[in-house]
Amino acid sequence: MKRFVFERRLSTTQEGYLRVTVLxxxxxxxxxxxxxxxxxxxxxxxxxxxxxxxxxxxRGISHTTLRMIPLVFTALAFAxxxxxxxxxxxxxxxxxxxxxxxxxVALSIxxxxxxxxxxxxxxxxxxxxxxxxxxxxILRGLLKVDxxxxxxxxxxxxxxxxxxxxxxxxxxKGGWGYSHSSLIPKERWIPFITGTEIPVTIxxxxxxxxxxxxxxxxxxxxYEIRVVGANPKTAELAGMSSLKTILLVMLVAGGLAxxxxxxxxxxxxxxxxMGFSPGYGFTGIVIAFLSRGNPLVIIPVSFLFAGMIVGGNxxxxxMKLPSGIVEIFQGMTLFCLAGGQFFLEYRMKRRKRxxxxxxxx
Amino acid sequence: xxxxxxxxxxxxxxFILASLGExxxxxxxVLNIGIEGMMLIGALAGFSVAHxxxxxxxxxxGGVIAGSLAGLIHGFLSITLMAPQVISGMALTIxxxxxxxFLGKPFLGLPATSFETSILGVTPPVIIxxxxxxxxxxxxxKTRFGIHIRAxxxxxxxxxxxxxxxxxxxYLCVLIGGGMAGLSxxxxxxxxxxxxxxxxxxxxxxxxxxxxxxxxxxxxxxxLGAIFFGALWILQFKLQGLGFxxxxxxxxxxxxxxxxxxxxxLSSERIRGRIGVPEALGKPYLR
Numbered sequence: 306m307k308r309f310v311f312e313r314r315l316s317t318t319q320e321g322y323l324r325v326t327v328l329x330x331x332x333x334x335x336x337x338x339x340x341x342x343x344x345x346x347x348x349x350x351x352x353x354x355x356x357x358x359x360x361x362x363x364r365g366i367s368h369t370t371l372r373m374i375p376l377v378f379t380a381l382a383f384a385x386x387x388x389x390x391x392x393x394x395x396x397x398x399x400x401x402x403x404x405x406x407x408x409x410v411a412l413s414i415x416x417x418x419x420x421x422x423x424x425x426x427x428x429x430x431x432x433x434x435x436x437x438x439x440x441x442x443i444l445r446g447l448l449k450v451d452x453x454x455x456x457x458x459x460x461x462x463x464x465x466x467x468x469x470x471x472x473x474x475x476x477x478k479g480g481w482g483y484s485h486s487s488l489i490p491k492e493r494w495i496p497f498i499t500g501t502e503i504p505v506t507i508x509x510x511x512x513x514x515x516x517x518x519x520x521x522x523x524x525x526x527x528y529e530i531r532v533v534g535a536n537p538k539t540a541e542l543a544g545m546s547s548l549k550t551i552l553l554v555m556l557v558a559g560g561l562a563x564x565x566x567x568x569x570x571x572x573x574x575x576x577x578x579m580g581f582s583p584g585y586g587f588t589g590i591v592i593a594f595l596s597r598g599n600p601l602v603i604i605p606v607s608f609l610f611a612g613m614i615v616g617g618n619x620x621x622x623x624m625k626l627p628s629g630i631v632e633i634f635q636g637m638t639l640f641c642l643a644g645g646q647f648f649l650e651y652r653m654k655r656r657k658r659x660x661x662x663x664x665x666x
Numbered sequence: 667x668x669x670x671x672x673x674x675x676x677x678x679x680x681f682i683l684a685s686l687g688e689x690x691x692x693x694x695x696v697l698n699i700g701i702e703g704m705m706l707i708g709a710l711a712g713f714s715v716a717h718x719x720x721x722x723x724x725x726x727x728g729g730v731i732a733g734s735l736a737g738l739i740h741g742f743l744s745i746t747l748m749a750p751q752v753i754s755g756m757a758l759t760i761x762x763x764x765x766x767x768f769l770g771k772p773f774l775g776l777p778a779t780s781f782e783t784s785i786l787g788v789t790p791p792v793i794i795x796x797x798x799x800x801x802x803x804x805x806x807x808k809t810r811f812g813i814h815i816r817a818x819x820x821x822x823x824x825x826x827x828x829x830x831x832x833x834x835x836x837y838l839c840v841l842i843g844g845g846m847a848g849l850s851x852x853x854x855x856x857x858x859x860x861x862x863x864x865x866x867x868x869x870x871x872x873x874x875x876x877x878x879x880x881x882x883x884x885x886x887x888x889x890l891g892a893i894f895f896g897a898l899w900i901l902q903f904k905l906q907g908l909g910f911x912x913x914x915x916x917x918x919x920x921x922x923x924x925x926x927x928x929x930x931x932l933s934s935e936r937i938r939g940r941i942g943v944p945e946a947l948g949k950p951y952l953r
Contacts, residue, residue, distance in 0.1 A: 311952070344768075392752055444926070448933035453752055454879055455929070457699065458922040461872055469915035587760060594753055628864070629767030636703075636761025640739065643749035643757060650748075651952075 311651040321649055322597060329645035330595075333638040340633065346624055354623060355616030365615065370503050371573060372611035375400065375582070377510035378565035379589025380607055382438075382558040384598040385517055386452075389554045390534035395441060395456025396562040397586025398463035399434040403563025404570045405467055406433035408475075408577040411489045411570075422493050426571045427506070427564060434563015435556045437463060442555025446548035452555075460586070468579045475577065486577040495572035504572030506564065511604055513561060518600040530554060562586065583614075584632075591639050610635075670900070671893075672787045676858060678896025680705070680850040680867075682795045684874035685881065685888045686802050687846025691737075692883055693806065694839035695819040695946040698740050699755035702871025703762020704844050705851035708733035710766040712852025713862045716779040722856045725779065726791065726849060729856075733848015734841045736762060741840035745833055748950035759871070767864045778860030789857040791849070798846075802885045815839060819944035822951040832951050847871070869918075876925035882932070883944075895921045 314321070338348035359369050379396040386393040407430040410422075417425065437459060444450040470476075470486070477487045495504040521527035533540040533550045540547055565585060570577055592610050596602035617631035684701050691698050698704075711732030716725025740758050743749040781789045806812040817825035818832045826832050854870070855862050873895055881887035898921065902914030 313952075394752060394756065444930055444933075448930055450926075450929045450933050453697075453699075454876070455926050457872070458876055458926050461869060461922050462919045465915040465919050469913045472915065473913050584760070587756065590753070590756055591760075627768045627771035629764040632760050632764025633768060634764075636757050636759075636764055639753060639757030639760065640743065643753045644743050644747045646749055647747040 310654055312654045314650055314652055325645045325649045326595060326597075326642070328648075329641040330638065332645075333634070333641040336637050336641070337634050340637075344626070346626065351620055351624065354620050355613065357616075358619035358623075359612030359616035367502060368615045369608065369612045370507060372614050373607045374504070374507050374510055374572070375565040375569050375585040376589055376592055376607040376611055377507075377514060377603060378561045378568070379586045380592040380596070380603045381510075381513060381517060381589075381600060382434075382562035382565075382586075383590050383593035384596065384600060384603060385521075385530075385558050385561075386551075386554040387593060387598045388521060388534050389530045389550055390537065391442075391445065391551055391554055392453045393438065393441070393456050393555060393558050394453060394590060395438065395459050395586070396558070396565075396589050397582065397584065398456070398460035399437045399559040399562035400566035400569070400582060400586050401460075401463040401467045402437040402566065403430035403434040403560075404566030404577060404581065405463075405470065406430060406563075407567030408486055408489070408570050411493050412475075412487060419492055423495055423571070426493065427495070427509070427567050430563040430565075430567020430571075431560040432563065434566065435560035438555040438557075438559015438562070439552060442552040442559075445555075446551040464580070467577065467581075471577055471579050477576075484579040489571060489575050493571065494575060495568060504568060506568035506572050509564065509568075514600040514604050521600070526553075562589075588614075588635060591635055591642075594639070595642055670897070673900045674893050674897035676788055676792055676896070677899040678892035678894075679792045679795045680854055680858065680870050681874045681877050681892035681895055682799070682889055683791075683850035683853065684847045684871060685877040685892065686795075686798055686885060687843035687850075688875060688878045689802070689881075689883045689885060689888065690806075690815065690839040690846075691843035692878060692947055693819045693944055694815045694836045695822065695944050695949065695951070696741070696744055696836055696840050696843075697751045697755065697948045698737070698744075698758070698840060698843055699752060699875060700736070700740055700758025700762065701843075701847050701875050702867055702869070703759035704733045704736045704847035705854070705867045705871045705874075706762045706766040706865070707736045708848025708851030709855040709866055710770045710773070710851075710862060711848065713770075713773055713778060713855040716856055717773065717776065720779055722779050722781050725856050726852050729848040729852025730845040731848070733851065734845040736848070737840050737844015738837075740844070741837050744950065745836050745840070748952060751948050751950075763865060770862055770864060773862040774864075776862065778856055778862070780860040781857050789853075791853040791857050794849075795853075796889075799885050799889050806885070811835075811838075816944075818951075819946055822946050826951075826953065832953075836951075847874075850874070873921045876921055880921075880925045880928050 341348040341351050359365050379400060382396040383393055407426045410429040411426050441452045441455040444455055445452040471484045475486045477485060495506055497503060498505055529545045529550055533547050537547055574581055588610060592603060592606050596606050613634060614631055620626060621628060621630060684705060688701060708729035712725040712729030715728025716722045740754050743754040744751045785793055814830050814835050817830055818835045822832045851867060854866060877888055877891045881891050898917055902917045905912050
């Protein structure tokens with residue numbers, strides 16, 4: 306005899322998506338504010354500090370853009386398979402593998418013209434990530450092994466592999482006991498955009514976002530990806546190969562995450578370190594999910610999340626807060642978005658009196 | 667050899683506890699990949715409750731309660747709001763890491779209120795973990811509750827029309843999963859390595875998750891797998907000390923790699939049907 310029932314919406318509209326997403330984010334901002342308040346800080350002051358340090362100065366914007374680069378790639382690495390109904394939560398590991406091969410190429414290749422070495426480094430990052438992603442793609446496509454589990458597990462294999470390298474064979478000799486590789490020679494760094502300290506990989510990231518958006522919207526392949534994602538049975542009946550689609554999206558996704566790793570090492574940190582990523586692969590999931598897999602939305606959202614990381618780190622130092630607030634905010638946002646999804650797909654309906662009597666079981 | 671077994675069992679206990687909980691959750695149809703986060707929350711809660719109360723036993727209870735509350739978030743999102751379970755679980759892991767780093771700061775460097783007694787060379791929670799295995803088997807296979815768990819995990823529509831409250835059963839299982847993960851974390855911070863450190867679970871939650879798939883959701887296999895993974899965990903330190911040339915990092919790949927291997931080998935439809943991957947795993951249910 307329920308007066309209120311939930312009813313599945315017939316279709317989800319663009320406005321509906323926008324409204325639910327904005328409300329979810331506002332709610333998480335509110336929750337995080339309450340959390341800061343309970344922790345004894347003034348939330349409004351804290352938010353202003355975050356905004357000012359991340360976006361309020363040229364230096365801040367430069368830092369934010371630097372942090373944004375890996376996020377765009379890892380978010381795309383989640384988004385593309387997501388559109389095909391495949392859960393790639395392995396971007397973190399694919400990024401580590403990309404960083405591994407890129408470092409290997411940057412430190413060991415001899416006799417290649419300097420103009421080719423940077424493209425070779427970026428491509429090797431793509432290659433290693435693509436192979437790492439494709440393993441899960443093949444297992445899912447051929448043997449129906451759940452890709453959620455395999456991509457997740459392969460994260461840790463990749464992270465451990467890099468840890469092994471930088472504590473073992475690749476460890477810098479006489480390197481003061483730190484666990485990292487030797488410095489990549491300066492002429493092999495990914496060049497900065499003229500007049501800034503931002504490597505050109507950012508351009509590549511934005512370009513890839515546009516290419517993938519175009520591919521999904523306008524090409525036959527993109528159509529197949531969307532059909533496989535929306536309804537695998539229909540796709541099979543229409544003669545589309547889900548194996549090919551799954552393999553392809555995982556290959557490209559892994560490759561993109563691999564470029565994130567190559568870009569981070571050859572463009573920003575300049576040596577391979579143990580645990581060089583503060584979880585970019587996982588933050589990418591938050592970003593891509595917020596963007597509902599739309600590559601073009603990923604660009605601004607990555608910028609905002611990068612700002613949150615930069616601002617959160619500043620906040621920690623300035624307000625003398627313990628570490629962890631960036632993760633708390635990201636976790637809360639993801640909770641709110643995941644919960645908000647419900648209101649996108651269902652609506653609450655007030656039933657009229659006669660409906661209650663005529664339909665109650 | 668006996669000593670090594672005791673060490674492996676002690677190192678494997680967090681895996682036993684957390685995997686048993688996740689088995690309940692998954693059998694009821696809810697995938698929770700937030701084990702690492704729930705374990706951290708349990709570890710910090712256990713440590714701080716024991717610190718304030720002066721009793722490690724009350725600490726363990728605190729860990730269980732905190733872990734269940736963390737699980738409750740996942741339950742509310744994935745059962746009531748039908749959220750994508752992977753997303754919600756991932757959020758739980760990120761959030762758990764953040765909140766424990768934040769709240770745990772005052773406890774850094776403090777000595778833990780630990781267990782003083784040991785039984786047969788192991789701490790009391792290890793015995794609890796061992797006792798929970800036959801108990802879980804009994805609950806899952808011999809009781810009404812266990813049958814209901816399987817029913818809502820395999821075919822919630824049928825369970826519903828037979829009068830089983832699908833949401834209630836799933837909530838209970840997710841709470842069990844959270845509580846056991848919390849207990850597992852509290853065991854770490856109170857008995858296994860008595861202290862609080864940021865991110866002290868060090869990936870054990872992910873190993874516990876992989877163990878659930880590795881063991882095909884059977885508590886007995888989970889026990890064997892946990893001892894095996896526990897032995898690897900011990901070996902990574904032992905080999906270093908003995909001067910063997912195997913990197914601990916390479917050794918710790920084995921749990922993940924063997925899980926992927928087992929899943930691939932057991933992937934044929936026929937075997938899948940027999941080992942009972944819950945049909946409704948990961949799928950929300952709306953009446």
